[in-house]
Amino acid sequence: MIHFMKMAFAAEVARPVAGQVSCAACGLGQLCRAETQDGGGDASSVHQRRLQPGERLFEAGTPQSALYAVHAGFLKTCRPLQAGSSQVVGLHIMGDVLGLDGISSRVHATDAVALTSGEVCVIALVHADRLMERDHTSGARLRALLSEHVARAGDQFVTLGSLSAQQRVAAFLLDMSDRWAARGYSATIFDLCMTRKDIGSYLGLTFETVSRMLSDFRDLRWLRVDGRRVELLDRAAIERTLGTIPRR
Amino acid sequence: MIHFMKMAFAAEVARPVAGQVSCAACGLGQLCRAETQDGGGDASSVHQRRLQPGERLFEAGTPQSALYAVHAGFLKTCRPLQAGSSQVVGLHIMGDVLGLDGISSRVHATDAVALTSGEVCVIALVHADRLMERDHTSGARLRALLSEHVARAGDQFVTLGSLSAQQRVAAFLLDMSDRWAARGYSATIFDLCMTRKDIGSYLGLTFETVSRMLSDFRDLRWLRVDGRRVELLDRAAIERTLGTIPRR
DNA sequence: CGTGTTGTTGAATACTGTCAACCTTCGTGG
């Protein structure tokens, strides 16, 4: 899936500005750390899991027994449609939390697939429940996470519902840039780590359209593209395309 | 906004099959009821608020101080874009909870506008916080609500990202039907309570396209339309249009 | 060195948006 060359690039790009992103920056915060102070937890309640590119962390429709915090790597979550097709509904890098959509139903609503090799922290739901019964700050933290997800979904609604193809790709690039930057990585040079098809699925476009838009941006000197590697050259110009949003 | 005739219609249609939908069916569940058992709560911590059609319950960007449970009526939430335009991102009827996207930021991410007259229960956030510190089942209930919202957002991603105009309108009608049915109302005859423009904004379409699709469905004898009043005549046919989902 | 996957680009099509005309309803005010 992921080429060796690209991985080497990624490793180079992924050098953090302010040291390695640690558990302190993780979305789950104390939900995991308090766990270790717990003492009563069995060894299996919180553990790490390594992922190979293309490996499935969990599958839609299967019982959900844990929350997952991305410690390293890049994952996508896909909602299955029918006849084997699916739509990418989430992209997750270090610090992101997966499994929030199955907390109440205890069934995974999506497939989670690793786009690169990586590592996730696995927090058993029963353990999280037990913890939150005792420590209300953990529960509040999880609610805050969930609330942020709900708010972020609104942005995606706007992207899918109100933006042109060019604007969607622009929004996607800026979002990726911001997310990498927030974790101490370069805001201008980063690896998309996924196919044009994945990007298109995430943005409600065909992969040809995504390819065309990236080529357009390249021709406009707004960025450089080399496969999945992107370098933003004129962020202001890309932001400007979002300046005139309204279509309906 | 809402015509007198339509209101009369709505009152007729809205006669519940199994009695009036009570607090027992409310999304907030005990979060509100436990409140009353609390004893220590001041009078302003939980109260009702009546809404006129077109009235604004809260506004994006303003501080959020409460959660809102719809007791009666129909509201929309809109995310402001720019230059005064906005996109409808949520439609809410009795039992639904509003304000979930601002729990962590304590700032409203959307405008909430009443589409009909109605009534909401207002639960102060500070009070909810206090309650959840003591009663962990309330916190769990709120987390479950949030989790369901995250899962439901995935459905909307699919609607906006993978469906044709016809399919989006079909999905919208079926969703409305299911939601009314879940609350004991007719699954076949209901009032949309909103303009074609609102529907289009919610579905990522223009109002003309929405109007055309409804006319198409009418011509196909799949439903009857009278302004905002809809009667589904051939639910199976409408569902069938969703049968062949994949576009990309 | 073939084969499959990914990505790019071109040409033609189709869907949806845009613009416009017209109708109905409602509210306002002469």
Added chain:
DNA sequence: CCACGAAGGTTGACAGTATTCAACAACACG
């Protein structure tokens, strides 16, 4: 009371964007 304008809704004609279909290149893999 009726005229008027505003808002919502429908429908038609046309335009434009994004999809579809197709060919081709680059690259990894066995």
